[in-house]
Amino acid sequence: MSVMIVERKVLEKNDQIASELRKKFQTKGIFVINLLSSPGSGKTSLIERTAEQLKDKINISVIVGDVQTDNDAKRIGSLNIPVVQIITNGACHLDAQLIKDAFDKIEQEKIDLLIIENVGNLVCPAGYDLGEDKKVVLLSTTEGDDKPLKYPAMFRNSSVLIINKTDLIPYVDASVKEIENNATSINSSIKIFKVSCKTSEGIEDWCNWLLIQIKK
Numbered sequence: 001m002s003v004m005i006v007e008r009k010v011l012e013k014n015d016q017i018a019s020e021l022r023k024k025f026q027t028k029g030i031f032v033i034n035l036l037s038s039p040g041s042g043k044t045s046l047i048e049r050t051a052e053q054l055k056d057k058i059n060i061s062v063i064v065g066d067v068q069t070d071n072d073a074k075r076i077g078s079l080n081i082p083v084v085q086i087i088t089n090g091a092c093h094l095d096a097q098l099i100k101d102a103f104d105k106i107e108q109e110k111i112d113l114l115i116i117e118n119v120g121n122l123v124c125p126a127g128y129d130l131g132e133d134k135k136v137v138l139l140s141t142t143e144g145d146d147k148p149l150k151y152p153a154m155f156r157n158s159s160v161l162i163i164n165k166t167d168l169i170p171y172v173d174a175s176v177k178e179i180e181n182n183a184t185s186i187n188s189s190i191k192i193f194k195v196s197c198k199t200s201e202g203i204e205d206w207c208n209w210l211l212i213q214i215k216k
């Protein structure tokens, strides 16, 4: 059996579990986002700012994936929202089976919004459906404006791009306009938000968009 056939079977199996998960989330009325970015772009920070804004309005739960440590689950858990940490022990992405197992561990009667923080990586997680409603890719201004062109699958497969660390724009050479142009050249319908998780600028617009999606 060739390597390509084995790889296709792995993805087929993942897609089958993801499709069962999607049905389950829909039946339970849970809006699910799969948050993707390279390490350190600010995924956990965005979850913290989002939870601070919305946790009194809706029920939020989080599944967070990391190669090692439960640091992020501790950060999110300190906001008193249910969180399950997945430690992949080296794997560079989450898969649908891991989400299925983690979701069973969330002790929450009613969830409106489930945020999955994927492993920090701009390549591997792009091909793995986790049963989410929307893939949301985060890119910080410090990473360079050419990243959508260099990692196109991530930007092609995502419905939303969040440009983070806008507070650092005066100190970096990257142009936000260029990030936007490059992202829309890969995916013309990608919705773009510009935020700073440090100053909270732009977080309200992002949260308002989330609330609209949840009500749909």
Ligand SMILES: Nc1nc2c(ncn2[C@@H]2O[C@H](COP(=O)(O)OP(=O)(O)OP(=O)(O)O)[C@@H](O)[C@H]2O)c(=O)[nH]1
Residues within 6 Å of the ligand: 037, 038, 039, 040, 041, 042, 043, 044, 045, 046, 072, 119, 120, 121, 164, 165, 166, 167, 168, 195, 196, 197, 198, 199
């Ligand atoms: N100046 C500035 N720093 C930020 C901002 N957002 C996050 N950071 C900092 O960037 C670093 C990484 O943020 P995290 O939220 O841990 O990033 P992450 O994407 O969750 O990282 P991994 O889970 O390791 O992939 C931390 O030191 C944050 O305080 C921002 O908008 N502005």
Ligand SMILES: [Mg+2]
Residues within 6 Å of the ligand: 043, 044, 045, 072, 117
């Ligand atoms: Mg994190």
